[in-house]
Structures are given as structure tokens and as C-alpha cells.
Amino acid sequence: MDKIYLNGMGFYGYHGVFPEENKLGQRFFVDLVLETDLSPASQTDDLNKTVNYAEAYKKTKEIVEGKPKKLVETVAEMIAQQILDQFSIVQACTVKVTKPDPPIPGHYKSVAIEMKRCRDE
Template structure:
């Protein structure tokens, strides 16, 4: 399957279980792999036959910088759902969300979650 990939998009959000996370917020980085048939756009050289990177960024930004969620898993699920709603060409998506410096005991560079969804998961 062909892919459109956006790496290390950075956003500021207020997601987490702890009150300080909801109050102070923190940085999140997001990677997405969007699976679609890109042969038509490769042949036509027409953006209408592909998935616009700028629009992908805007969709992800709206979710991550939007309503606070307790779990990063919920954020990722909403990102996936929103991408399927925005792009008819999208067949499957992988979403990775990285949360640097989580406020939990121990020393971590980051924690993250990754989900993979197909269009039929939402039919």
C-alpha cells in the first residue's frame, strides 16, 4: 500500500490524568502514516487525486490542541477517526503519539502509543 507520511508534527495540548497536565499542558509529537492508492496522483500530477499534507496537519492539530482527554489513546483514536472523515481516499492509518517527559515516577525521555486503523473499523 502506498503511504503519505508526516513525521514529528508538534502540538501543545492538555491531555493526561493528572490535574497539572490539564492545567499546564505539554508538548506532544505526532507521526501519521496514511495508506492510500497514490498511483492516480502519481500519474495525473493532480492534488485532487492525493491527500494534502497541509490538510492532514490541520486535522491532527485540531484534535491534539482541542478538547482535553485523560488518555493519549483517546487522542489517537480521535485523530484516526477525524482523518477518515476528512479523506475519502484513506484506506488505513497508523497514528503514533509521543508524550515527552511524562509526570510519572522514574526517568523517561518520553512515552507513546501507536494505533493502526482501517476504514472498515468505522463502518
């Protein structure tokens, strides 16, 4: 299976368990790995036979900058499902959501979750 990577997409959202996270917001970074067969696109040079990166970015941005969620797990799940729903050629989607400088005791560079969702066939 071929892969498309969208790395380090940055957004500002209001997700988190603590009230200050929902009020002040924070940065989030998202990485996507989209698994598909890129042969039709590479052989025809046709954008319609691959994933339009701008559309995948736009969908991710809508979710991360949209309605606040308590858990980044929920945000990642929503992104994966939207990608699979919008792009029928994508067979699997791995989403990594990173929260830099989380408001938890101790000094942490970041926390992140990663999940992979596959198309049911």
C-alpha cells in the same frame, strides 16, 4: 498499498490524568502513516487525487490542541477517525502520539502509543 508519512508534528495540549497536565499542558508529537493508492496522483500530478498534507496537519492540530482528554489513546483514536472521515482515499491510518517527559516516577525520555485503524468496507 502506498504510504504517506507525516512525521514529528509538534503541538501543545492539555491531555493527561494528572491535574497539573490539564492545567499546565505539555508538548505532544504526532506521526501519521496514511495508506492509499498514490497511482492516480502520481500519474496526473493532481493534488485532488491525494491527501493534502496541510489539511491532515490542520485536522491533527485541532484535535491535539482542542478539548483535553485523559488518555493519549483517545487523542490518537480521534485523529485516526477524522483522517478516515475526511480523506476517502485513505484505506488505513496509523497514528503515533508521543508524550515527552511524562510526569511519572523515574526518568523516562518519552511514552508513546501507536494504533492503526482501517476503513470498513
